[in-house]
Structure formats: structure tokens, C-alpha cells
Amino acid sequence: MGEFPIAPTGARHRMIFSAPDKQVRYTLAHQCPVESPQFLREMGVMLGPAILPGNRVVALRNGAEIFPAMLEAIRSARTTITFETYIYWSGEIGRVFAEALSERARAGVRVHMLIDWVGSAKMDQALLERMEAAGVHLVRYRPLNWYNFGRMNNRTHRKLLVVDGRLGFTGGVGIADPWEGDAQDPEHWRDMHFRVEGPVVAQMQTAFNDNWIKTTGQVLNGEDFFPELHPLGDTHAHLFVASPAGGAESMHIMYLMAIAAAEHSIDLQAAYFVPDPLAVEAIVAARARGVRVRITVPGEHIDSKVVRIASRAAWGELLLAGVEIHEYRPTMFHNKMLIVDRALVSVGSTNFDMRSFRLNDEANLNLYDTAFAEAMTAVYEADLERTRAYTHDAWRRRPLRQKFMEKVVRPFKSQL
Numbered sequence: 001m002g003e004f005p006i007a008p009t010g011a012r013h014r015m016i017f018s019a020p021d022k023q024v025r026y027t028l029a030h031q032c033p034v035e036s037p038q039f040l041r042e043m044g045v046m047l048g049p050a051i052l053p054g055n056r057v058v059a060l061r062n063g064a065e066i067f068p069a070m071l072e073a074i075r076s077a078r079t080t081i082t083f084e085t086y087i088y089w090s091g092e093i094g095r096v097f098a099e100a101l102s103e104r105a106r107a108g109v110r111v112h113m114l115i116d117w118v119g120s121a122k123m124d125q126a127l128l129e130r131m132e133a134a135g136v137h138l139v140r141y142r143p144l145n146w147y148n149f150g151r152m153n154n155r156t157h158r159k160l161l162v163v164d165g166r167l168g169f170t171g172g173v174g175i176a177d178p179w180e181g182d183a184q185d186p187e188h189w190r191d192m193h194f195r196v197e198g199p200v201v202a203q204m205q206t207a208f209n210d211n212w213i214k215t216t217g218q219v220l221n222g223e224d225f226f227p228e229l230h231p232l233g234d235t236h237a238h239l240f241v242a243s244p245a246g247g248a249e250s251m252h253i254m255y256l257m258a259i260a261a262a263e264h265s266i267d268l269q270a271a272y273f274v275p276d277p278l279a280v281e282a283i284v285a286a287r288a289r290g291v292r293v294r295i296t297v298p299g300e301h302i303d304s305k306v307v308r309i310a311s312r313a314a315w316g317e318l319l320l321a322g323v324e325i326h327e328y329r330p331t332m333f334h335n336k337m338l339i340v341d342r343a344l345v346s347v348g349s350t351n352f353d354m355r356s357f358r359l360n361d362e363a364n365l366n367l368y369d370t371a372f373a374e375a376m377t378a379v380y381e382a383d384l385e386r387t388r389a390y391t392h393d394a395w396r397r398r399p400l401r402q403k404f405m406e407k408v409v410r411p412f413k414s415q416l
Contacts, residue, residue, distance in 0.1 A: 003251070011031065024249055027281045028260040030289060034344045039261050040236075043089060047254055048240040048366070049206075049300035054231025057367060059379065063180040066173050072267040073116050073163045073195075074100045079224040081111045082208040083407035086349070087174025090127060095198045095309045097175050098127050102134035111136045112220060114211055117155045119174070139215050147363035155362040157349045158241070159193075160208050165227045168196040168204040170348050172271065172336045183331050186301045190383070191334040194347055194365060197392050198232045203239035206364050210307030212243065235369040240346075243361040250352055251364065252357035255279070255338065262340045267295045267380045269335035274310045282318055287321040296335070296387060298381070299327035307353075309405045312398065318394035339380060342373045 032038040037253070044051040060066045074081060081104060105111040113131070115123070117140040136151060141156045141209050161169040171193030173179050181188035196204065209220055240250035259266060259282045266286060273295065274284070287293055295318075302308050315325060338346040348364030350356045367373070 002316075008303065012297060014126060016200040024253060024256065024278060027278055027285065028256050028259050030171055030263075030285070031262050032261060034261045034368075038108060039257075042136060043257065043366065044238060045209065047257070048249055049238050050386070051236050051238045051366075051368060052199040052203070054233060054237045055196060055235040055237045055367075056233030057235050057237065057365075057369075059205075059376065060171075060193045060195060061379075062182045062191060063173070063188070064182040066171070066191070067096075067180065069195055070169055070193070071096065071100050071348075073161070073167050073169065075107045076137050077104050077111075077163045079109060079164050080138055080162075080220075080222065081109055081164075082111075082160070082162045082205060082212070082225070083112070084114040084156060084158050084208050084211060084330045085321070086155065086157045088115045088121040089174070089176035090124040091176055091177035093180055094123065094175055095127065098131050099355045101136050101204070103412050105131070105135035112208075112212060112223070113138045114141055114156065114208070114215060116141045118155050119157075122176075131315045138327070139212075141211060141215055145361065147347050155360050156211055157351075157356065158207065158211070158363040159349050160204055160363060162201060162205045162208060162221040165205055165223075165225050166197065166201060166229065168201040170194055170196065170204065170363060172349060178332070179334075188330045189327065189332040189334050190330070192216050192337065192347065192379075196237075196239075196365065198235075199229045200237040200239060200365070202226055202229055204363075206241055207241045209314070210243075210244070211361060211404060233347065235367055235372055237365060237367045237369075240348075240358075240364045240366050246360060249358065251362055253351075253355075254346075254364070254366075255283050255352070258338060258340050258344060258346065259286055261344075262291045263289065264291060264341045265339070265376060267336040267337075268293075268295045268352065269350040269380065270297055271332075271334045272293065272307050272351040272353045272356075273306070276354055276357075277315050280314055281348070283318060284321045284322060287323060293318075293323045294326065294380075294384070295323060296326045296328060296383060298333040299329050299388065301328075301330070301332045303332055309402065312395065315390070316392065316397050319390070319395055325390045326384055327390055328383065328387050330386055335383070335384075337376065337380070339373055341375055342377055343370050344368055345373050345376050358398050379414055
């Protein structure tokens with residue numbers, strides 16, 4: 001029991017290089033703060049699944065903390081492992097994860113693994129075959145075929161690991177060597193991941209099931225996947241998911257609603273920050289209400305120079321409005337975290353760009369807990385010490401070549 005096949009859907013094959021059918025065209029007005037019952041009601045009913053109390057969330061910093069915690073959870077599995085990730089590359093950490101997953105599969109644990117076809121392009125096929133030979137049920141998300149060409153630009157960018165239906169992990173980390181270490185040099189990236197226990201883990205399992213059904217037509221159910229979960233902490237949370245098939249604008253709306261609700265502070269860490277005009281308008285409106293806005297982005301160490309060019313094109317209006325933009329200096333900055341009024345924290349796979357908002361399958365964990373928000377603000381400010389502030393004067397004096405390149409990449413902003 002617990003693995004029930006159904007016919008895959010997949011009736012919609014429109015090209016998703018274009019804009020989605022449901023598209024927000026107007027900015028959201030400030031109506032209520034993030035701690036108000038009205039805001040919580042709208043986030044839990046209008047947009048996402050129910051907000052659940054009783055969760056315990058632990059923030060993990062960089063690969064030095066993240067990978068050992070994930071591997072310990074995998075090696076402790078007794079019944080099931082469900083694992084979805086965008087990046088899985090060959091290398092030392094990829095080998096270690098493959099061995100741990102294979103060992104559990106050989107021990108009789110049902111291991112279901114979903115990796116993105118594009119994100120796993122650097123993966124050694126022989127390593128995948130060894131996992132499959134050990135009994136890992138491994139599937140690639142949307143491989144290039146004639147029958148799904150229309151959806152080839154829709155990738156799963158979600159990072160979800162659920163063990164025995166009770167312990168979950170999500171955040172920004174890929175399974176690749178650049179995430180190892182402690183962000184000690186340009187070869188080792190800065191990132192965060194989150195260890196989760198409590199009722200919200202069932203929503204994480206549901207999110208995995210969502211793409212597993214899309215890909216295989218098989219439902220994973222039963223007590224091994226969805227055990228009874230009791231309160232284990234004090235954090236209210238829900239897992240917010242988005243995909244083109246399920247309403248491409250929902251993640252975009254969630255961010256716009258959170259920004260519109262801000263009354264005191266917005267702290268954003270964005271690995272890829274390419275805001276659309278609505279997002280810029282919402283941030284500028286927050287500044288007009290007196291909200292302090294701080295944004296941390298990668299500096300010169302970034303894995304996509306094109307994204308950096310596209311990002312800076314939108315900074316002028318933000319800087320002029322008093323938004324504080326900081327570039328992280330030591331290494332690639334891959335954090336994805338939004339903190340609003342030190343009360344709401346949103347973490348997960350979503351980048352602050354139109355690819356994440358409209359094209360990718362994404363998952364964010366929204367946490368409503370002032371103590372946790374204070375702790376994450378401390379993390380934010382510790383990262384801030386390793387940044388350099390970018391000024392409006394510097395933006396105004398940027399080289400002509402950079403301004404020209406901003407115009408060149410402008411038509412492709414939605415694909416970055």
C-alpha cells in the first residue's frame with residue numbers, strides 16, 4: 001500500500017515562454033500588517049494551504065551544517081524518503097548522497113527521487129544508474145521529448161527532502177560541491193537550508209507528491225508517507241508552492257502581499273534579484289510609508305553575469321527611493337530569504353525574478369514567529385557585515401558598456 005498509480009495529466013502544452021494566463025497588472029495597496037488576523041487569513045485561504053501551528057524549524061548555515069544534517073536524516077530513514085532537487089551534479093557530495101540513498105534503498109526503505117532534467121545535466125549517468133540498481137526510484141523532471149517541448153522551459157526548482165513523512169528540509173542548496181564548506185572562499189557558496197518538524201511536514205510531502213504525480217502518474221500515500229504529526233514547537237507555518245500548471249502568479253502575489261503589508265522593515269536576501277515593474281512599485285510604495293528596505297544580492301562572485309546586468313538596470317529607482325542595496329563580497333551569495341516586520345520569514349527555493357514567479361515550480365516555507373524572525377534578522381545582519389553598500393551615485397556613474405548591455409538583456413528578463 002501507499003503507491004497508487006493514476007493516469008498522468010499533462011493536457012496543457014502551451015509554450016511557457018510567453019506570459020501566463022493569470023497575470024497581476026496592478027500593485028497591491030497596504031491594508032493590514034503581517035501580524036494581523038486578516039493578513040494570516042488571506043495568506044492561508046486565498047493563496048496557500050492552511051497555516052499550521054506546532055512546528056519546530058532549525059536554520060542551517062552553509063554546506064558545513066546543511067549536508068551533515070541532511071545525510072544524518074537520510075541514514076536514519078526507516079520507511080520512506082522523498083527527495084526533489086533542481087541541481088544534482090557529479091562530485092564528492094553528489095557521490096556521498098548517492099551512496100546514502102542507495103544504502104537505504106537496499107535496506108528496504110522506499111526511496112523516491114525527482115531531479116530536474118536541466119539541473120542534473122552535469123550528473124554522471126553511471127552514478128544515477130547505480131542508485132537505480134540499488135532500488136532508488138529515480139525520475140528526471142521534464143526531459144526533452146517531442147511531446148513535452150511546449151513545457152521544456154518549466155523546470156522544478158524546488159528543494160524538498162522528507163524522511164519517514166516526519167522530518168523535512170527545504171531551502172536554497174543544490175547537491176553539488178560549490179555548496180560544501182562554510183563560504184570560506186569564492187569556490188564555496190553562501191547559502192541556507194532549514195530542518196523542519198511538525199504538522200507542516202505533511203505539506204512538504206504533498207508538494208513532492210504534486211510533481212511526482214505530474215511526472216509518473218503515481219500517488220504516494222499511506223501512513224509511511226503521511227503519518228500522524230503532533231505539535232513539536234511554537235512556530236506557525238505553511239509550505240507555499242507555485243507552478244505554471246497550478247497558477248503561475250501565486251508566488252508573485254505572495255511576495256507582493258508581504259511587501260504591501262510591511263509597516264516597519266523589509267529585509268530581502270536574493271541570489272537573483274531581477275524585479276519586475278510591479279515589484280519595484282511595491283517596494284517604492286513601502287519606502288513611501290516609511291518602511292526600511294534592505295536588499296542583499298551577490299557581488300562580483302556570481303554564477304550568472306547576465307543576471308547581474310539585468311538586476312542593476314532596476315536599481316536606480318529603488319536607490320533613489322532610499323532602498324539600501326548591499327553586494328555580498330566573499331563568494332557567491334545564494335540565500336533566498338524575506339523577513340517582514342520581524343514577524344514573517346519566507347525561505348525556500350524562490351528567487352526574486354520572473355523565472356521563479358512565472359516559469360519554475362517553486363516551494364517556500366512561510367514562518368509566522370517573531371522569535372524565529374528575530375533570529376533570522378540577526379543572521380541577515382551578520383551577512384550584511386560582509387557586504388558593500390551600493391549607492392545611487394555609483395549606479396548613475398556605471399559605465400556606458402554596462403548601460404548598453406542592460407538594454408540588450410532587457411527583452412530576456414523573464415527567462416533569466
